[in-house]
Every structure is written in structure tokens, then in C-alpha cells.
Amino acid sequence: MNLTRFNHKSQYITFRLADNLIGINILDIREIVPYIKITKVQQAPAFVLGLINLRGQILIVLDIGIFLGLEKRDIHPDSHIIIFKHKDVGFIVDQIGDVIGADQKYIESIPANIEPDIQKYMENIINLPQEILMILNAQKILSTTQIKDEIAKDEL
Numbered sequence: 001m002n003l004t005r006f007n008h009k010s011q012y013i014t015f016r017l018a019d020n021l022i023g024i025n026i027l028d029i030r031e032i033v034p035y036i037k038i039t040k041v042q043q044a045p046a047f048v049l050g051l052i053n054l055r056g057q058i059l060i061v062l063d064i065g066i067f068l069g070l071e072k073r074d075i076h077p078d079s080h081i082i083i084f085k086h087k088d089v090g091f092i093v094d095q096i097g098d099v100i101g102a103d104q105k106y107i108e109s110i111p112a113n114i115e116p117d118i119q120k121y122m123e124n125i126i127n128l129p130q131e132i133l134m135i136l137n138a139q140k141i142l143s144t145t146q147i148k149d150e151i152a153k154d155e156l
Helices: 138-142 145-155
Strands: 011-017 020-026 028-034 047-054 058-064 081-083 088-095 097-100 122-127 132-138
Touching: 011 081, 011 088, 011 132, 081 097, 097 122
Parallel strands: 020 132, 058 088
Antiparallel strands: 011 020, 011 097, 028 081, 047 058, 081 088, 122 132
């Protein structure tokens, strides 16, 4: 398989959530920061971890794993927050991986046996030699009604 770093049109930042290898299009990402203190928000849904102050900008932090139906995981030194370009939102992830690019011929459609709750937020998969990379569609996640409502509350 011809997977390389930084040389293709489709580039994805990879990260771990539990035992899953997941990717998001690099064009959707503003920056990645190491874990910083998160201020809890009262009466927020379980997937809303709280707020952070990043260089004077207040951002909402979501646990994308809980949003996708995974079990709650502990935050640890390898945890990072992926900050998105067009929303004041970040996702906490267990570990950041590499930026990879893949030829279109290695990008496959989503298998039918993936849970519907996760499938609706996926773009496709990349079949790597050792495991499957699930590509999430950040725009679909960020535009869901639940998340839009939480962002709107925090902007008031």
C-alpha cells in the first residue's frame, strides 16, 4: 500500500480513542494542544467536558468518545485537545498520531456492520496494513443539534 506522510491531497490527523484509530481531515483543524485544565459546566450533557481558556479565547471541549457512544476514559498525559477552525470547539482525544495521506484508491466506503450511531458521523475508512483508520466528518459532528445547542449556550 502506498501510504506516505504529507504528500497527498487527502491528509488526515490521526488519533486514538480507546482502542480505535480515528482520523479527521487536516483542513478542519486549527491546532492541537496538550491537555489543559478544563472548567466543568453545570448540567451539561456527558459529552461536554467543559470550557478552556486558550490564549484568552474561551473554547468548549467535548469528549468525542462519549458522543460516539464509547465508554468514559481517563484523561492522562498523552491526552490532547484538537481545536477546530470554524467553531470555538475542541475534542479531547487519548493520543495524537501522525498526519497521513492516502491515495483515493485506498479509501473505502463505510462497512455496514459499523454501529449506526458512529456510522452517521463517518466519511469513510482507510484499510491500513495493521488496522482500520476510521475517518470522521468533523462538520457533521459539529453541526448536530445537540452540539450546536451547547455551543450556543456557552456563547450567551
